[in-house]
Every structure is written in structure tokens, then in C-alpha cells.
Amino acid sequence: MMNNAFSRPANAIHYELLHQTPLGPQHVSSSGTATFLIEEKLERQSQLAIKVGDEVQTGQKIAPFADRPAYFVSSVTGTVAAVHPQTGDFGKQYTAIEVTLSETEELAEGPETLEPTLTCLNEWLAGTPGKPPLHLFEAVDHGIHTLVVAGVDADLLVATNQYIIKSEMHAINRGIDVLKEATGVGSVAIAVPRDLVQGFGHTSADTLKAVAPEYPAAQPRLIVYEAFGQEIPAEKSCEEMGYAFFSAEAVASIGKAFDSGRLPYEKTLTLVDKNGRKNIISARIGTPIADVLAAHRIETGHKDRLILGGPMTGFAIYDEQAPIEADTDAILVQDAADVSLVSDYPCVNCGECVRVCPTRVPVNMLVRFLEAGQYEDGAELYDLYSCVDCGLCSFVCIARIPIFQYIRLAKYELSRLTEAEASDAQ
């Protein structure tokens, strides 16, 4: 039932390297529509500054709300066909803007001037391919001292940022210069797979950090631990400890924008077909995934699984028409025969999860609390917050308990609780 790629032993999972720079990304075009998602809740149509039938141009910045600064950069020329609310994972609220493409493409004027300031970056490039987390620098007392450009992808099979770091170093250097000036950050480091450190050319970064090939070493908390030698306290995030992670693609997009004066909208991503074959492709943000699959002749069938992101931490989606977003680094298609299912079998305490856990969380005990909904006890007694969300515990669980899902759910519920308490206190 499972082919070899799906049954590798837990202690031997390695990130794959792109050994030579692959041929330039194969471009995929949209067949007729593009959808843009904005992380804002649409309550009433009257909030909108745009309406169905409005013309949009390629590269045009559009702020769809009259009362909010949120915006997107249209990657196509066409007319707005629909604007509707959409709900994502964990109840996240989006507003979706659907655009029907017109026959001819018209390029919008770029921003008049792009200045290396945080305000300017936020105004034009917050949704650029790679989705730079500029908000990390917005808080007055952010305390960010190191900007880490991740030339590694945290999940398996995904090779997007590894590809960018090999092929777009020029743009990355430019992006680093811009970010240094805009944020005043003290130090910039590039994280690359250990095997690529040798022969790495000159960069604008201050240091180069090697990332071990064993999954999940490319996960930000583990990069800080292994490469910077600092153990991030379980309750703190990387940014709270002064490390801001930007994907290589985000930095390259910023660099390209400053080089060309136009807003980038071409997303690079890894497409993995049902046989595990990898392709680096590029497509405009907003392109329906169905178009990408069609262009690569990947047929999907009933009970297949369509995953955004990698096999360990990605999210399965139900709709082929879902668009490529600024942070969609991979599309993974899994055949119905390879879909591994979870079970409601109880934990038999075999200890595989404890042995595989990269952060030494007592998963066997934790999952007993999480199954019972005792999230706070799980966090206090059994190190819930030491978890770095790698999913290995679920991968090796012989009872096939959805451990990782319990952990994500627990963190989400606890964050809601904290938010509710914070708002009560006010």
C-alpha cells in the first residue's frame, strides 16, 4: 500500500539537496481566473472600496477595504468577479477577491519611488512572494538583533528556498542591503544546508550558518539552538528572543522590487507529484492550483490528498480552485493509495515518539493530557511549548494517534484562552 518514499525509518529522515541548480523554474499561467486572499474578515459588503466589475491591472496595488490598510498586489489584468468571506484553518478569516482575466495584459505603474524604509516596505511589499514578516520590526521595543535569511525549507521535499538561494543570490544581497537599512538590524545571517556552505560566494550577510541535513534541523527554533547556540525558552518565540526569520524568497523579492522598481508577483514553489517527483515551478500569486496541476499533467482523483506545504507540516485542502498565496512554498499531491489515516486506537506507551522527538518532549505523557482536553496541565507538566511542530511523533506512532493535531489544537486553544484573558483584563 505504501511505496518506499512513504515508509522510511524515523531515524533516517534527511532533507534532500538540490544537487545542481535545476533548470529555471517552469512557469505556469492561469487559465482564466485569479483569487487573492487577504487576512481580514469581511463583515459587510459596504466595507469594501472595490466592487464587482472593477478593472485591475497587473502589478497594481489594491486596498479592497475602505477602512483598513490591508492590500494585495494584483498579478493579473482583468475584472473583479466576486468578493466573499472565506474561513481557513483554525477559524482564520479571509476575504477572497476573485478576478476574471482579460485577453490583454496591462502593466500597472510601479510605485513612484521605493525607499529602504520600513514604512515604504510595509506599504508596498508586505504581500510580496515569500511574505516577509515585516510586522516583527514594527513594535517599538521589538528587540530584534539578528535577521536570519532562511535558505533552507523547514519541511521535507520542499526545495523552494534552497532553489532561491542558489539561483537568486544577487537579488538576495540587494534585499539584505535594503532590509539592513530599513530596519537597522544589527546582524544578518544566511542559513543554508551544511553541504552547500562550501563554495558559497560573497554575500551581504554578516555570517553564514550551516544547517544539519537531519529533519527537522531547518526549523527556526532549532536553527537558533544549533547554529547560534542559544536555547529559546519554551514559552518564548524566536522573535521575542531577537531572531527574525525571513525566507530567502521574501528577501529576494524585496531585492527584485528595488532593482526593477516593480512589485513582484511571481511565486516560486515546489511541486511534488504522486510519484514523489519534484519540480521547481513559478506561477503568479492567485493562480488556481488546478491550473498548476493541469500544466504538469497531474491528474487528481477521488480520495486523493492535495497538500499545501510539505508532508510533515503542510495543510490539506479540499478545493483545487484554491489559489497560490504569497507563502505557498509547495504543492504536494498524494494518491489515494498512499494516504495514511489516523486511528482512535489508544496509546500503548511504546515510546517511539519520545525517542524521535528532537526537543525531548515526553510525548507519551503529553498526549494523554491532550486527548482529555487538559491543555494547561499538558503545557505545565509535560513541556507542550518545547514542541517545535515537526510532526515526527505522529509519523512514528504505531497506534497512529493524531498526536501532532492534538498538539496544534492545544496550542491554538491555549492561545485563545490567553487572548480572552488579556481582553478580560482590559
Add this chain to the structure above:
Amino acid sequence: MRSEKMFIVSHAPFWHNGSNVADRHYGMLMAAMPAVALGIVHYGMSAVAVVALAVSTAIFWEWLMCRISKRPVTVADGNAALLGLLFAMLIPATTPWWVVMVGTLLTVVIGLHIFGGIGSNPFHPVAVAMMMLMVSWAEFLDFNAALVHYNFTFNAVFPLSLSKNFGSAAVADFSSLNLLLGRQVGGIGSTFGLGLIGGGLYLMAKRYIRWEICLSFLASIFVTALAFHLAAPDQYAGPMFHLLTGYTLIGAFFLLPESASSPVNPIPMLIYGAGAGIMTMLIRNIGNYYDGVLLAVLLMNLVNPLLDKIRPKALGKVA
């Protein structure tokens, strides 16, 4: 949504290493086969009858408990069959049918299901059942009495009773080789040293059981027995004798490492195994019973949750 085909939407990870609980149980059943086979060679059809009855009734009790407690019937995972087989391996081939049935009932119902089924048993279910039988009907489990009508080519006295009653000289003619080859009386599947060791190695290689537990137990038996032997060579038999007689080997590879009732962290596993070895030897040499493995298993099962609190500090945990 927009088409008839529907995708499976589930949560990460989307890969699994392919392991499952049933494989583990069937692997353990296979690993036990050589030892059972020699038991059948020694004891003939009565051993076949006991094994068949134990396995089938254990499965039946499991099925019944699943039905009564309105839970999905989990007979197919092989757990009940494994428990039935392990129970049969510990008892004499002449055990009456009703003792076998009561034994598997105690194993599956009292040992396992009243605690909540697989994964929730604080003790090894078979050890629980065996101790209850030993308290209630010791005469059926006395190997010397039970196997008196068999004619063997080897000394047909239970070795541990000889050493306990008559000192180490009485067991001088049990060579390690003979013990390894199963030339001793005992439970149906607990006397064939080589078979049990082979099964144990297979299970450790497949990572179905943890070497930390097995090896620390055997090492601790060896060291403790050696200490007794050196202190009073006439009274206490040597370490090899204790390693290869009674339930030592079946305990090391099939009873102690049972996952729900044993620790998962490295240091607790070592303490767990070593503690069971010391307790076994104390009971054998000083206590009342001939063999102490089952009691040692139960005792260490009892302290397992405490032991497992010794664990490495998680990443980012403030001390």
C-alpha cells in the same frame, strides 16, 4: 465543491513510517514460536491442547469484553492471541482445561480490560493472572507434580526447586548447554533457552522491545546471582544456572518489556530491568517461591510510573 471528486482533508503529517500495533503483536507471536515448538516436542499433544485452548479462549474473552463494553472489537490486533500464548508458555502442559480458561479470563479481563484495555494495563496481564493462579491453585502449577508422568532423557525435576531445596551441588549436572537446548522441565514455552534468546534478538532488532530493559535485567540477574554464589557457593547456584532456568528468559524478552507497563526513557528502563533482576534473585535465593520473575515483574510494573519521571530536560525548559 465544484466537482464530484472529493479530496481527503486531514492534518499533518501526511506520511507515516508504516508501523502499526498489529505488526508488533504478530512479530512477538512469531518470536515465541521456537520456544513453543520445543515445548510441543517435549510434551506432545497435551501441550498443543493447552496452547490452542489458551489462545482461543483469550481471543474469546477479548471479543466478549469488547462487546460488553461496547467498544470496537480489536481481536485482529493480535494482542489477545499474544497474551493467551504467553500464558500458555508459562504453565505446565498438564494444566487442566478449566485452569487454562480461568487463567486467560484473569489475563484478559482482570489483567487488561478492567483497566481500560490495551495500553492502560499497569501490570503485565499474564503476570497478574499467573500470580492469582499461584495463590489459588499452586498444585496445578507445580512443575514437579504436574509433569511426573512424563519420561524424559534429562533430569525431570524443576531445576529451581532442586537448587532451592538442596543447594548448588544438586544442580551441578545441569550444564548451560543442556539448559540452552531446553533439557529441563518447566512451562510449555519457557525452557528452550536458545529459542527464547533467538526470539528476543529478533524482537530487539525489530525494535519491538527495548534492549535496555532486557539486557539490564539479564545483567542484573547475572551480577546478583554471582554475588550470592560467591558469598555461599554451596548454597546458591551460579549465575548461568539462574539465567537459563525458570522464567528468566521469557521474562526478559516477553514479560518485562511489555510496553504499557514499562518505562520509555533510557535511565528508567535500565533501573527497571536491573531492579527486576535483583528482586528475582532475592526471591529465588531468600524468598519462599522457587521462581521470582513474575513477582519481580509485578513489583517493577508498580514503580514504573515513578521511574519514568526521571527524564531528560526538554529543549527550552527553564530548569
